[in-house]
Amino acid sequence: MSTILEARQLCKRFGAATALEHVNFSFAPGHIIGLLGPNGSGKTTLIKLVCGLLTPTEGEVLVCGMQPSHQTKSLVSYLPDKLYFDNWMKVRDCLALFADFYQDFDRAKATDMMASLGIDTNKTFRTLSKGTQEKVQLSLVMSRRAQLYLLDEPIGGVDPAARDFILDTIINNYNDQGTVVISTHLISDIERVLDDVVFLFGGRVERMASVDSLREQYGKSVDEVFREVFRC
Amino acid sequence: MLKWKFDNDRSISAQISETIQKGILSGVYPPGSGIPSVRALAVEAGVNPNTMQKALAELEAQGLLHTQRTSGRTVTSDEKLITELRQRMATSYIDAFFQSMMGLGIEPQLAIEMLTSRKTPINPTEVS
Numbered sequence: 001m002s003t004i005l006e007a008r009q010l011c012k013r014f015g016a017a018t019a020l021e022h023v024n025f026s027f028a029p030g031h032i033i034g035l036l037g038p039n040g041s042g043k044t045t046l047i048k049l050v051c052g053l054l055t056p057t058e059g060e061v062l063v064c065g066m067q068p069s070h071q072t073k074s075l076v077s078y079l080p081d082k083l084y085f086d087n088w089m090k091v092r093d094c095l096a097l098f099a100d101f102y103q104d105f106d107r108a109k110a111t112d113m114m115a116s117l118g119i120d121t122n123k124t125f126r127t128l129s130k131g132t133q134e135k136v137q138l139s140l141v142m143s144r145r146a147q148l149y150l151l152d153e154p155i156g157g158v159d160p161a162a163r164d165f166i167l168d169t170i171i172n173n174y175n176d177q178g179t180v181v182i183s184t185h186l187i188s189d190i191e192r193v194l195d196d197v198v199f200l201f202g203g204r205v206e207r208m209a210s211v212d213s214l215r216e217q218y219g220k221s222v223d224e225v226f227r228e229v230f231r232c
Numbered sequence: 233m234l235k236w237k238f239d240n241d242r243s244i245s246a247q248i249s250e251t252i253q254k255g256i257l258s259g260v261y262p263p264g265s266g267i268p269s270v271r272a273l274a275v276e277a278g279v280n281p282n283t284m285q286k287a288l289a290e291l292e293a294q295g296l297l298h299t300q301r302t303s304g305r306t307v308t309s310d311e312k313l314i315t316e317l318r319q320r321m322a323t324s325y326i327d328a329f330f331q332s333m334m335g336l337g338i339e340p341q342l343a344i345e346m347l348t349s350r351k352t353p354i355n356p357t358e359v360s
Contacts, residue, residue, distance in 0.1 A: 032280055164278065171274050171281060192244060192279045212243040212283065221240035 004029045004148055004179045009059035012045050019045040020203045027179055032193055035183040037200030038230050043183040044081055047150050051078050063148060077146035081153045083133050087126040091119060091136055098140045110143035113169060131158045138166060142173050149180040167193050188223040197222055199229060234260055236277040244279060248287035256296060256307055257318050264309035
């Protein structure tokens with residue numbers, strides 16, 4: 001399969017407000033892609049369209065050649081930008097939930113990852129800090145053997161040491177056929193693990209390039225290029 | 233273990249190649265020895281595996297690494313190539329040194345005199 005994720009003239013409007021306008025891209029398997037843009041540039045809307053949580057106003061988005069449906073949900077592992085487990089749940093309840101829900105879930109892997117991050121699986125969600133809650137969710141999402149991982153702000157709330165661990169996990173875990181899309185504005189932390197970056201601005205693709213070609217072109221890190229392009 | 237550190241102003245793959253070249257010259261990866269897998273090196277350096285792959289392919293094109301069908305990649309045992317590499321990198325460091333000295337208003341001739349008259353012993357742990 002040559003493309004895992006494709007958008008054709010993708011538009012999303014909420015009433016009079018335009019969230020995405022004529023977005024086009026296509027990505028081959030085995031890449032780690034950074035979805036970068038200032039607040040309100042359409043990153044989360046784009047990810048939600050890929051998941052099928054929103055429907056396009058115009059154009060289409062394709063996962064492995066298919067429009068988002070129950071079929072593509074088994075191929076996509078999605079980390080939302082919000083926490084979605086109930087407060088009363090224990091971490092091991094979440095593990096059980098994922099094991100029930102997803103055929104491709106590797107419970108041993110998730111348990112190992114949580115152990116490395118020092119997470120006690122007997123604790124209830126309510127008693128965990130926000131960062132730890134995020135680590136739990138990310139461990140679960142990364143422990144699926146999916147084709148496409150969509151990570152919406154995966155490292156925003158976690159400490160720098162755990163960030164490194166999470167990035168190592170992403171490098172280690174994603175399979176050669178898998179593609180990872182990471183939306184974030186913490187660019188300097190993650191640019192080394194990315195193949196390509198997509199700059200979104202006001203719902204449009206402002207720039208799309210490989211990390212190394214941007215660095216060569218500007219003689220600057222992607223973080224610095226971003227600050228220049230989106231200077232307020 | 234190699235020292236992985238990346239500057240902001242250059243491509244990552246070029247800097248990876250350079251770090252591995254230094255590893256070959258400093259004896260972390262001696263001539264003829266095997267080097268870790270792409271995935272292992274990518275994790276060690278904290279970089280994207282495709283970028284690591286690209287850097288290794290570049291070193292292969294230069295003849296410094298070879299791919300063995302069964303045992304992954306090995307460092308060349310061609311001493312001549314390694315000597316040339318050492319020479320090339322040394323020259324670029326020397327050029328950079330003179331450029332920095334010029335930036336302080338010190339002409340090359342004076343810089344050489346200062347070098348040869350330097351008495352402080354060089355601390356090997358500070359050498360990167």
